Amino acid sequence: MVDLQPAGVPLNAPRGGQPSELPVRYGKLLKHAVDRLVAVGVLPFAVGPAALVAGLIKLEDFARGEPRASVFYRERRVSAGEAFDLLKFRVVRPSALAAHRARGGRTVKELEGDPQALSCVGRFLVDYYLDELPQLLHVLSGRMSLVGPRPVWPHDTRRLEYFRPFRIKAGLAGTFQLAKGTGDIFDLDRIYLREYARRGPLSLLRYDLSVLRATLRKMTRGEGL
Numbered sequence: 001m002v003d004l005q006p007a008g009v010p011l012n013a014p015r016g017g018q019p020s021e022l023p024v025r026y027g028k029l030l031k032h033a034v035d036r037l038v039a040v041g042v043l044p045f046a047v048g049p050a051a052l053v054a055g056l057i058k059l060e061d062f063a064r065g066e067p068r069a070s071v072f073y074r075e076r077r078v079s080a081g082e083a084f085d086l087l088k089f090r091v092v093r094p095s096a097l098a099a100h101r102a103r104g105g106r107t108v109k110e111l112e113g114d115p116q117a118l119s120c121v122g123r124f125l126v127d128y129y130l131d132e133l134p135q136l137l138h139v140l141s142g143r144m145s146l147v148g149p150r151p152v153w154p155h156d157t158r159r160l161e162y163f164r165p166f167r168i169k170a171g172l173a174g175t176f177q178l179a180k181g182t183g184d185i186f187d188l189d190r191i192y193l194r195e196y197a198r199r200g201p202l203s204l205l206r207y208d209l210s211v212l213r214a215t216l217r218k219m220t221r222g223e224g225l
Contacts, residue, residue: 030201039140050133056121069094077151079170084143087134091122127222135172145169147208149189150176173215
């Protein structure tokens with residue numbers, strides 16, 4: 001089991017509210033190399049499941065009379081200080097998404113906790129984290145990492161300011177996913193940033209692998225959302 005808050009790693013920020021030094025020299029090259037290698041190795045095996053998921057989403061859309069809706073949705077996020085369009089499988093009904101946006105809703109995450117808004121396929125996808133499968137493309141392109149803090153919404157100024165000195169890429173998996181629904185996203189992301197800053201390259205690699213193993217266990221148990 002991954003220790004989300006190892007001994008001696010406080011949740012509070014260092015004095016002044018920002019990390020005392022940039023951790024970019026610790027394991028960054030190794031981390032990025034492993035990201036690319038794993039993404040290249042996994043993507044061929046992910047194509048089949050991704051095509052099946054897309055087909056099921058589209059089939060449900062046809063059954064609901066909303067065949068024109070995209071099987072994906074994009075949201076503007078920030079990773080390592082750069083904005084990009086995060087790609088995920090759509091898990092909410094097209095009509096619910098349209099109504100949410102008409103009300104001024106900024107993120108689809110606000111809908112994912114509403115059983116009435118989720119599609120039938122979407123409920124399964126969020127339970128098994130399969131809605132995030134397209135993000136492997138972001139890992140391959142270098143916009144995201146396999147493990148890291150959650151991608152930041154552009155309007156989340158508190159997280160943006162705290163993360164700015166780290167210049168760390170957002171992760172497909174991380175401490176927030178492992179503690180899904182049991183903690184504040186900001187505090188949980190800071191736990192990973194502490195580990196990122198204090199560990200050497202091999203130690204960080206071992207920690208990342210432990211996070212990935214724990215994430216895979218949660219996926220197989222359907223413990224998402």
